[in-house]
Amino acid sequence: MTPQQFRDISYNGLWKQNTGLAQLLGLCPILAISTSMVNAVSLGLATILVMAMSNLAVSALRNFIPYEIRIPVFVLIIAALVTVVDLALNAFLHDLYLVLGIFIPLIVTNCIVLARVEAYAAKNDPLTSTVDGIMMGLGLVWVLALLGGIRELLGAGTLFSGIEMIIPGLSAWNVFGDDYPGFLIAILPPGAFFALGCLIAAFNAINANLAARARRRPPPSAQAAESPTAEPAATS
Numbered sequence: 001m002t003p004q005q006f007r008d009i010s011y012n013g014l015w016k017q018n019t020g021l022a023q024l025l026g027l028c029p030i031l032a033i034s035t036s037m038v039n040a041v042s043l044g045l046a047t048i049l050v051m052a053m054s055n056l057a058v059s060a061l062r063n064f065i066p067y068e069i070r071i072p073v074f075v076l077i078i079a080a081l082v083t084v085v086d087l088a089l090n091a092f093l094h095d096l097y098l099v100l101g102i103f104i105p106l107i108v109t110n111c112i113v114l115a116r117v118e119a120y121a122a123k124n125d126p127l128t129s130t131v132d133g134i135m136m137g138l139g140l141v142w143v144l145a146l147l148g149g150i151r152e153l154l155g156a157g158t159l160f161s162g163i164e165m166i167i168p169g170l171s172a173w174n175v176f177g178d179d180y181p182g183f184l185i186a187i188l189p190p191g192a193f194f195a196l197g198c199l200i201a202a203f204n205a206i207n208a209n210l211a212a213r214a215r216r217r218p219p220p221s222a223q224a225a226e227s228p229t230a231e232p233a234a235t236s
Contacts (some may be wrong), residue, residue, distance in 0.1 A: 001127055001128050001131065004130060006131065007152050009128065009131050009132050009135050009215060010131075010135050012132075012135070013132065013134075013135025013136040013137075013139045014025040014135060014138060014139045014142070015139070017136075017139075018139040018140075018143065018203070019112045019136055019139055019140050019143075019148075020139070020140055020143035020144070020196075020199075021143055021199060021203040023112075023115075024200075024201070025110075025111045025112045025115060026047075026110045026112040026140065027196075028106070029043055029047075029069040029103050029107075029110065030089045030104065030140075030144060030147065030192075030196065031189065031193065031196065032103065032189075032192070033100065033144075033148075034144055034147040034148040034151055034159045034192060034195075035101050035148065035151060035152065035155070035187050035192075036148055036151070036156075036162055037145055037149040037152055037159060037160060037161075038148075038160055038161060038162040038163050038165070038166065039099060039100065039148060039162060040145060040147060040148030041103070041141060041144060041145050041148065042096055042166070043080055043100055043103055043139035043143040043144065044098060044137065044140050044145070045092070045137075045141065046085050046089065046100075046104060046107065047107055047110065047113070047137050047140060047141075048133070048134060048137030048138065048140075049081075049085055049137075050078065050081050050082055050085055050107050050113055051112070051113050051134070051136060051137045052130050052134045052137065053077065053081045053133075054074075054077055054078045054081050054113060054117055054121070054124050054133065055116060055117060055120070055121035055129040055130055055132060055133035056092060056121075056129060056130045056133070057077050057081070058074055058077060058117045058121040058122055058129070059121045059122070059125060059126040059130070060122060060126050060128035061077075062121070065122075069076065070118075070122065071114075071118070074117045074118065075108065076115060076121075076153070077117075078107075078114065078117070079108045079110055082104070082105060082107045082108045083144060085107070086104045086105055087106060087119060087131035093165065093166060093186060095165040096162075096165040096166060099138035099162065099165065112136065112140065115196050116132060116133060116136050116172070120132050121133070143199065146199065147192070147195055147199060150184050150186075150195050151187055151191055151192065151195055152187070153175060154186035154188030154191075155182055155183055155184065155185075155186035155191065156180075156182050156187065157171045157174065157175055157176035157177070157180035157182060158172045158173060158174050158175060159175055160172050160173055170235040172221040188223065
């Protein structure tokens with residue numbers, strides 16, 4: 001993998017083709033589990049692990065999987081890896097496992113995972129496919145973290161609620177103090193739609209601003225011609 005390939009894959013996963021803001025995939029877990037930052041990030045990290053391993057496995061086996069049955073085989077591979085993650089969470093982070101509940105097994109049906117396996121891993125080498133899975137997962141994680149943080153902060157006035165399930169001894173940060181009454185709608189389903197809609201609007205506005213700035217910027221050839229240090233063209 002060249003450095004340019006790594007930059008392109010990273011930019012696509014983290015921003016340009018962001019699964020939560022650009023492609024709008026996996027909205028069910030994004031909206032349902034983002035009531036707190038810890039819950040949202042935990043599900044996102046589990047999704048990263050599944051995406052990286054499934055991309056690696058499918059890419060390594062792509063030449064041995066008949067085209068006609070590729071989708072059932074891909075789903076079978078993803079289901080096996082999700083089962084491993086599910087059992088590991090149950091064994092080592094049982095309290096968090098109980099909170100995330102059905103959303104860990106539902107990673108099997110998450111269209112984010114299957115879409116990247118079909119669109120990228122089945123056509124590229126294992127290394128770049130694994131990096132693509134990680135970057136696409138990281139793009140989902142930062143959206144989940146931001147969405148969960150906004151909803152938790154407005155709804156309960158805290159951040160990192162439930163962190164003690166992962167790191168014993170730590171506790172939630174009470175940002176607004178004990179007298180904060182809370183904004184109930186922020187942690188209810190309508191709040192998830194409002195918050196995500198605001199994030200998508202901000203994402204589109206930033207992209208529109210970047211596109212407008214790129215259109216106003218002169219092309220490299222024009223910049224070179226206007227440069228005072230540019231050497232005159234040689235004459236025959």
